[in-house]
Amino acid sequence: MGIRHLQTFMERKVNGGLYTVKMEQEISKAKKSVDKPLIVVDLMALFGLFCSDRRSLLCGSQVWVVERTAETFFKRLTDSGAELVFFYDGTLQQNKYDTWISRQNDKYDRMIDILEGIDARMTLAVAADKFDRTMPSNTCIKLENVARQHGKLFISTDVECDQALAIYATKHKALAVISHDTDFLIYEGSWQLWHANHIDVKTLITKAYCKQALLRTLNLQWRQMAIWATLAGNDFFKYDELEPFLNDLGQHSQKFYKLADYVRRLPLRNKKLDDDTRKLQLWRWVCSDDLIDVEDYNTVPPALMCTVLTLYRLRQYGVIRMFEADLLLLIAQQLSASVFDPQQEPYPQRLISRAFRLGFLFQKVYSHMARVCKALGLPQEYRPSPPYDGHRFHNMYRVWTSMKVEAHHIESVAEWRFYIDAKST
DSSP: OOSTTHHHHHHHTSTTOEEEEEHHHHHHHHTTTOSSOEEEEEGGGGHHHHTOOHHHHHTTOOHHHHHHHHHHHHHHHHHTTOEEEEEEEOSOOGGGHHHHHHHHHHHHHHHHHHHHHHHTTOOHHHHHHHTTTTOOOOTTSOHHHHHHTTEEEEEEOSSOHHHHHHHHHHHTTOSEEEESOGGGGGSOOSOEEEEGGGOBTTTTEEEEEOHHHHHHHHTOOHHHHHHHHHHHHOTTSOHHHHHHHHHHTOOGGGHHHHHHHHHHHSOOOSSOOOHHHHHHHHHHHHHOGGGTTOGGGGGSOHHHHHHHHHHHHHHHTTOSOHHHHHHHHHHHHHHHTTOSOGGGOOOOSSOOHHHHHHHHHHHHHHHHHHHHHHHHTOOGGGSOSOOOOHHHHHHHHHHHTTSOOOGGGGGGGGGGOGGGGOOOO
């Protein structure tokens, strides 16, 4: 989970990125400055730890044994003087549906492989060895019931669980976070990150990842880490969408260094922007590096902003002509201002091949821009349904290709034609 390949990078490339932690000893040291050192636990991350007996897991688990192991582990931490707070995934965030579905399909495929192995009469030992790395944990075990007996349990519903956990840990000055999610490496905070998969429940020794060591290796500031992690490949975007960009950076073994170089070149502002202005700036940056400081874009009506950015992107990559961009913007403006009645727009007599393709291309790229807008937390008014009318586009496209488009034809949208200055990529 988290940022693809970052765990390996931390272990092999980051000087001081991985170190050994004696949990009871760390709690004892922390008690010199606070009464009850806080440890915040990503509860989902502990299923792998408590389901590590692969032979037992193949048998369906010994639920009582797993729950007692978890109970003993939590009790030893609290007996050492720690306060435990647990976070657990609640409602699935809408922007994670695709990722969740993909993971469930992958889990299904892995279980089919295991079932076929069992049907082939593999011995338990052979099956446990063969499927060691692909066997899903038994999430039917109610770890949350055990956790409630040893500390507070928060079910995250409004934001991503890792975000809520990191915010809580930072606000309450936690000693450590227990998780296996490398997303926690990009969150600012003085807490340690203890890796759940490395915990020895008998000795309470584990491995920890040093966030500051990663920051030094990349030579980045904390406020640059979110952009770096998103481009590196977390759950924010599908990896397939990022891969062409990452391939342009060169060898994948240098990916994290090259990304850090790229992020360092992006301008940082000293003055503080209000939230919506900052979000709009990030939205422009996703569209094109050239737009990050073009604040004139903020004069575009919210209902047309997504259209203008979409057209800039399409013009920058040379896939639409200027008059086509003008026509799409004009129709978007006419729809938002109710200039015409879509129900009265006649069918075109014949479809134009290029216009047919452009209609679908515009809507597809628009949907990606709207998705970014939503992820940034901008209001709904910035991401209406695609302002496109296929009947009108085909009808006007035929007319515009047979005449010279004059300034008065596009007067109503002239001030928002920022794509005129789009530099080809």
